[in-house]
Amino acid sequence: MRDRLVVGVTGASAPHLAIHLLTSLRQIDAVETHLVMSRAAHRTVELETGLRPADVAALADVCHQRGDIADSIASGSFRTAGMVVVPCSMKTLAGIAHGYSDDLLTRAADVCLKERRRLVLVTRETPLSLVHLRNMTAVTEAGAVVLPPVPAFYHQPESVDDLLAHLTGKVLDQFGIDHDLFPRWQGARREPGAAR
Numbered sequence: 001m002r003d004r005l006v007v008g009v010t011g012a013s014a015p016h017l018a019i020h021l022l023t024s025l026r027q028i029d030a031v032e033t034h035l036v037m038s039r040a041a042h043r044t045v046e047l048e049t050g051l052r053p054a055d056v057a058a059l060a061d062v063c064h065q066r067g068d069i070a071d072s073i074a075s076g077s078f079r080t081a082g083m084v085v086v087p088c089s090m091k092t093l094a095g096i097a098h099g100y101s102d103d104l105l106t107r108a109a110d111v112c113l114k115e116r117r118r119l120v121l122v123t124r125e126t127p128l129s130l131v132h133l134r135n136m137t138a139v140t141e142a143g144a145v146v147l148p149p150v151p152a153f154y155h156q157p158e159s160v161d162d163l164l165a166h167l168t169g170k171v172l173d174q175f176g177i178d179h180d181l182f183p184r185w186q187g188a189r190r191e192p193g194a195a196r
């Protein structure tokens with residue numbers, strides 16, 4: 001059986017990050033994706049991408065309703081490889097940091113923490129308040145990985161898609177999923193004979 005990966009999408013800016021991740025996972029076909037979107041994510045998808053939430057849902061293998069707290073991913077007995085929340089709003093970060101599981105998305109994240117499963121939060125906000133920073137510290141202490149969508153330039157991106165691919169690749173690395181989404185750093189090239 002393929003591993004399952006829960007993908008939470010919240011109402012932070014850049015739902016493009018989730019769309020790229022789900023599209024890549026579908027191509028790689030290494031895991032069964034279980035999507036849960038917050039109410040605010042429905043708004044940001046419409047406002048920022050022009051797509052319908054149903055278009056995003058169609059990219060996942062299974063789409064869960066955020067209000068159905070009795071669904072499979074609400075239980076630790078439903079085995080998964082973990083969860084990524086992408087993008088992760090400061091509100092959902094706060095809920096996860098304080099164990100306030102008032103919908104299926106935050107409950108599924110809480111399950112990952114209690115079961116000691118991989119939980120990756122692609123937190124998107126800038127600048128950060130002390131409240132945000134303290135919540136990031138709290139989730140890190142509880143075992144989550146805070147992985148903000150910070151662009152890198154060592155792989156010489158030429159497009160927004162290159163930047164999205166790098167971020168998706170960094171998320172997949174956290175779950176040990178093989179990919180070739182960006183060229184890996186092999187060390188700076190040196191002129192032959194140059195001093196080390």
Ligand SMILES: Cc1cc2nc3c(=O)[nH]c(=O)nc-3n(C[C@H](O)[C@H](O)[C@H](O)COP(=O)(O)O)c2cc1C
Binds near residue numbers: 011091092093126
């Ligand atoms: C277009 C738009 C962009 C937003 N961007 C962010 C953001 O980048 N980070 C953030 O924490 N909240 C952002 N928000 C606010 C969240 O959507 C809001 O706090 C919401 O309650 C989050 O709920 P959720 O975590 O359940 O999705 C944005 C809202 C809108 C409408």
